Amino acid sequence: MPGLVHVVDDDDSFRTAIARRLKLAGYDVATYASAQDLLDAAPDDARPACILLDVRIPGLSGPDLQTRLIASGSTLPIIFLTGHADTPTTVQAIKAGAEDFLTKPISSEQLIDAIERALARHDTARAQRGRLESFRAHLATLTQRERQVFDLIVRGRINKQIAHELGTSERTVKAHRHQVMDKMQVHSLAELVSIAERLGIIDANDR
Amino acid sequence: MPGLVHVVDDDDSFRTAIARRLKLAGYDVATYASAQDLLDAAPDDARPACILLDVRIPGLSGPDLQTRLIASGSTLPIIFLTGHADTPTTVQAIKAGAEDFLTKPISSEQLIDAIERALARHDTARAQRGRLESFRAHLATLTQRERQVFDLIVRGRINKQIAHELGTSERTVKAHRHQVMDKMQVHSLAELVSIAERLGIIDANDR
DNA sequence: TCTGATATTGTCCTTTGGGGCAGTCACATC
């Protein structure tokens, strides 16, 4: 499946021109006249895609849209494109994770380079997010008690200590522990700790 | 201890002027006429510090110096300062991890804001690096065999499997395992896995 | 009121991990 490029620009003639160039290069293209149009379309993360975004557009600005998308949890990489770049905006956009910041006019070669990088990054980001999402989903099925036990397990406590800290018996902890391993779909403590670490559950300074 | 600002700029009058302003603001200042001068001085990571760096200087350019410093493992945050900013350079510098990219003339307020951010980031980066360095140092004391056992332990293998994979006995694995726990100075499998995860030793797709 | 989810606990047994004690073997260094 070809990559999908979401083009957001208020200039009709620019949109059609860039869309033609990108389609020629083998990409699927979706165009939007405003940031709000793209938000309304709610592009999915399901396929390799990126956003080609003008900085100065009526209504929500490019950076505004970037902020909204990040807040909504999107991992779509953004390539900014602008006629006139000012340094603070550039710095801010890149710091916020934009894939690139290009100035018009732009050569097809440069543009396609940037798009390829963006699509590649989206791929890895999606894969990574997919794994984490799956872990988080499992984690969400834990009951309160199971979650407490989970937290103590991955911090290296033994059942006896956990039982004491939770004011219950060692046998009960074993039962919860079993549930945790089952629900998280892991077969070893090592896997469980790996996952907890990747989800940022383990504080570096708590031992 | 006040923050230390390394100022790299080939313009004598600018260096002295900026040094005066920074000292007034309560910082320690070291000045360098060229990138090479700073490399020769080999500033240490031991105290809160940052680099205020002109992009265009004779010899090694600002971005060149940035590349060298990153390659050498420095965690000193870099604030670029330039008379004329071009977009590709700005993008590249920020992507490479520069703390900020400012244009001359710069207000003291903006400058000090940037320096404060840089110093704060340096602090956390140093703390984090310190912890990792300590883990790495412990890891380096493991013998080949212990390291093999370590790798298998943190991937969730049980002693029996490790013994089989290494073609040795379970008792021997236990002995190595003991050495590993001892040398890494941890008291639980969970801690060991945490460390391995933070050092990037566990591949996400190996289970 | 009956049901399902959650939390709790017991007994019994097996597997796994941890470690003391003791000893062999190879290899390098002094």
Next chain:
DNA sequence: GATGTGACTGCCCCAAAGGACAATATCAGA
């Protein structure tokens, strides 16, 4: 040749974890 280090291993014992089977208690809903 003595010494030291790393790798290897057996026997024995204890602690911790895992799981089978069984059971009680609470509470929210249907």
